[in-house]
Amino acid sequence: MSSVFYRAPGQAYPRAVRGEGVYLWDADGQKYLDGSGGAAISCLGHGHAGVISAVRRQAGDMAFAHTQFFTNEPQEQLAVRLAELCPIPDARVYFLSGGSEANETALKLVRQYWRSAGEHDRHIVITRRQSYHGNTLGALSVTGHTKRRAPYEPMLHQWPRVSPCNAYRDQLPNETTAQYVRRLADELDQAIVAAGPGNVAAFMGETVVGASLGAVPPAEGYWRAMREVCDRHGILLVLDEVMAGCGRTGTWHGFEQDGIQPDIVTLAKGISGGYQPLGAALASGAVHERMAQDGFAHGHTFVGHATACAAGLAVLDAIEHEDLLKQVRHRGRLLRSELRRRFSSHAHVGEVRGRGLFVGLELVLDRETRQPVPAEWGLPAKLRKAAMAHGLICYPGGGTADGKDGAHILLAPPFIISEPQVHELCELLSDTLGGFSFDGTD
Numbered sequence: 479m480s481s482v483f484y485r486a487p488g489q490a491y492p493r494a495v496r497g498e499g500v501y502l503w504d505a506d507g508q509k510y511l512d513g514s515g516g517a518a519i520s521c522l523g524h525g526h527a528g529v530i531s532a533v534r535r536q537a538g539d540m541a542f543a544h545t546q547f548f549t550n551e552p553q554e555q556l557a558v559r560l561a562e563l564c565p566i567p568d569a570r571v572y573f574l575s576g577g578s579e580a581n582e583t584a585l586k587l588v589r590q591y592w593r594s595a596g597e598h599d600r601h602i603v604i605t606r607r608q609s610y611h612g613n614t615l616g617a618l619s620v621t622g623h624t625k626r627r628a629p630y631e632p633m634l635h636q637w638p639r640v641s642p643c644n645a646y647r648d649q650l651p652n653e654t655t656a657q658y659v660r661r662l663a664d665e666l667d668q669a670i671v672a673a674g675p676g677n678v679a680a681f682m683g684e685t686v687v688g689a690s691l692g693a694v695p696p697a698e699g700y701w702r703a704m705r706e707v708c709d710r711h712g713i714l715l716v717l718d719e720v721m722a723g724c725g726r727t728g729t730w731h732g733f734e735q736d737g738i739q740p741d742i743v744t745l746a747k748g749i750s751g752g753y754q755p756l757g758a759a760l761a762s763g764a765v766h767e768r769m770a771q772d773g774f775a776h777g778h779t780f781v782g783h784a785t786a787c788a789a790g791l792a793v794l795d796a797i798e799h800e801d802l803l804k805q806v807r808h809r810g811r812l813l814r815s816e817l818r819r820r821f822s823s824h825a826h827v828g829e830v831r832g833r834g835l836f837v838g839l840e841l842v843l844d845r846e847t848r849q850p851v852p853a854e855w856g857l858p859a860k861l862r863k864a865a866m867a868h869g870l871i872c873y874p875g876g877g878t879a880d881g882k883d884g885a886h887i888l889l890a891p892p893f894i895i896s897e898p899q900v901h902e903l904c905e906l907l908s909d910t911l912g913g914f915s916f917d918g919t920d
Contacts (some may be wrong), residue, residue: 491757491784492504492505492506492508492866493505494600497512497523497524497525498523498524498525498552499523499524499525499892500512500524500891500892500895500899501524502524502803502852502871504660505773505801506868508712509869510742510840510866510869510871510893511869511870511871511899511903511906512871512889512891512892512901513865513870513872513887513889513890513891513903513906513907514750514871514873514888515748515752515890515892516871516892517689517721517747517873517890518721518726518747518748518873518890519723519734519747519748519751519752520751520752520888520892521724521725521747521748521751521791521793521797521802521892521893522751522753522796522797522802522892522893522894523893523894523895524753524892526753526792526796527748528792528795528796529716529751529753529796530753530793531786531792532787532788532791532792533754533789533792533906535670535755535788536552536784536785537785538787539757540784541784541785542625542780542784542785542807543782543784544779545782546827549782550782550784551784552784552787552789552790552791553573553590553782553784553787554714554790555574555791555823556571556787556790556791556794557573557785558571559791559794560758560760560794561580561701561743562761562893563717563730564605564729564730564731564743564760565733565734565739566730566739566740566741566761566762567739567762567763567764568691568759568762568764568766569610569760569761569762569763569764570625570760570761570763570766571758571760572587572758572759572760572761572781573756573757573758573761573781573782573783573786573787574746574757574758574780574781575755575756575757575758575760575778575780575786576746576755576757577612577718577720577721577744577746577747577757578613578614578617578898579612579614579747579757579778580612580615580720580744580746580757580758580759581611581612581614581616581617581682581718581720582616582617582745582870583744583759584669584682584716584718584744584759584777585603585617585619585620586616586774586775587742587759587765587774587776588679588680588714588716588742589601589679589859590768590769590772590774590775590776591679591714591765591768591769592679593772593793594769594771594772594886596769597676597767599663599674599677600676600677600679600713600882601677601679601833601886602637602638602672602673602677602678602679603637603678603680603681603682603716604620604622604637604638604639604640604666604673604678604680604681604682605620605637605639605640605678605681605682605683606622606639606640606641606642606683607622607632607639607640607641607642607881608623608624608642608644608681608687608690608691608877608880609621609622609623609639609642609684609690609718609880610622610623610626610684610688610689610690611682611684611718611720612720613626614737615630615634616631617872618630618634619634619635619637619840620637620682620821621876622881623689623881624641624877624881624882625876626876626881628808628817630768634885636666637662637673638650638669638672638673640662640664640665640666640669640693641662641664642687642691643659643687643694643696643697643700643809644691644694645658645697646694646804646828646829646831646840646848647848647879648696650788655697655698655699656699657856657900658810658851659697659698659714660664660703662700662703662704663706664708666681666704666707667710667711668687670707670711670713675711675712675713677713677714678713679713679743680706680708680713680715680716680742681704681714681715681716681899682712682715682716682717682720683704683716683718683724684717684718684720684721685701685717685718685719685723685727685732685736685762686721686722686727686732686833686890687876688719688720688721688722688836689721689873689888690838690870690875690877690878691819691838691875691876691878692831692838692875692886692887692888693831693832693833693836693837693838693888693889694788694831694889695832695833696736696837700775701733701736701737701738702736702737705738705739705740714741714742714765715738715740715741715742716740716742716743716744716771717732717733717740717743717744717760718743718744718848719731719732719733719743719744719745720744720745720746720747720757720772721747721836721880721890722833723744723745723748723749724745724747724748724749724793725797725802725803725806725834725893726748726806726834726835726836726890727801727806727810727836728803728806728807728810728833728834728835729834730803731743731789732833735833737827739762741757741761741762741764741765742759742760742761742762742765742851744757744758744760745757745758745759745760746758748793749790749793750786750788750790750792750793751756751781752790753785753789753792754783754785754786754787754788754789754790755786755792755850756783756786756787757781760846769778779893789792797893800844800894802892802893802894805815805893805894806834806835807834807898808833808895809829809835809891809893809895809897810833810834810835810836810837812897812900813835813837813889813891813900813903813904814830814831814832814837815839816900816901816904817830818830818905819903819907821839821908821911822861823889824845824911825844825916826842826843826845826911826914826916827840827841827842827845827846827853827911828841828842828845828848832889833870835889835890835891835895836890837885837888837889837890838886838887838888838889839887839889840878840884840885841878841885841886841887841915841916842857842884843904845893848879850878850879850880850883850884850885851876851883851884851885851916852882852883852918853876853882853884854918855918855920857873857874857885858874858875858876858885859874860914861874861885861887861910861919862874864910864913864914865907865910866869866905866920868906868909868910869906870903870907870910872887872888872889872907872910873890874886874887874888875886875888889906889907891903
């Protein structure tokens, strides 16, 4: 009997005991290839000597000093490095312990920004259906993932949500990419008008949609069009890069590939590679200036945690010194190419997509009609279990097609993955999918 309150009470979990490179081992000696980096976290893999050394050194010098009383050197250094990497003008960095906290912080920033500007009615944050921004109540309020919201609906804000940018599912057969993007921009425009432009504080979205849709990149020109709509109505643009940031898509920020600048961007997961809990909200100088005038009524115990920031610095050093962004781009192309080669004729793999080492496979009942997998099959949980039985960690999800039905597999292996290990990952995934009949009986 365990005294742990597990994520899924009643479920039995293997006990992880060791990690090295792209692999994990459990107490029974089973070896797993970490094909999703946990949940797009372990960018450097497991057992990275440089990060471990940095954490030990900082913990030995001073593990923690509350930032209500002190700043600390790792926080100061990491903030400078992140600001230099961020195209947002005069970016300022607020450190947190994870992605939910980072997105919660972004929501409070946009509210207090407008409050400081004297526009007290601006409080609504428009987001997208089938999105996921975290598990705190504020972050869930702007989440469009139906299943994750469901238990808490009475406690959540019912703010407007618009369509995701998912060309595989939503672009019409006779519609060009430009027309599709214009339709989505018009939808956002209409949502702002319907809510009352004087009531809307921001529009928020994941640059590349992760857990809820399976690494769906935006259509060409989408984020430029959204930025234009936000500017036209004078509202802030917040980009959630908790999964897609920190080099996961092949550039430090995913939005660099879309030619825009948000007002606020959130990071977590890969920012410390899983070696310490760490997240961040980066705000433009203009947003920060407002907070500096009136103060920011917000804070958590572990804001700017010295040991966590030391881990973040060491992860950044490793990514830069080992030239891992280049490797992400190269290995990402190889992974998508190999997946397409293996599954191009698979009856139940509708699409392989993604950017860098952020890759998704959408699973369907019929490749031609794109008929989604019924939710009642519980396919994601079955896939996760089957993959682990084959020695593969992947990140399946559901509701991919419409918020209820549909399924996908998300892959986000460590940046250090070698070419042979890419092929091994694909082989293990092929073995996993080969065991499924896709008739609801698995």
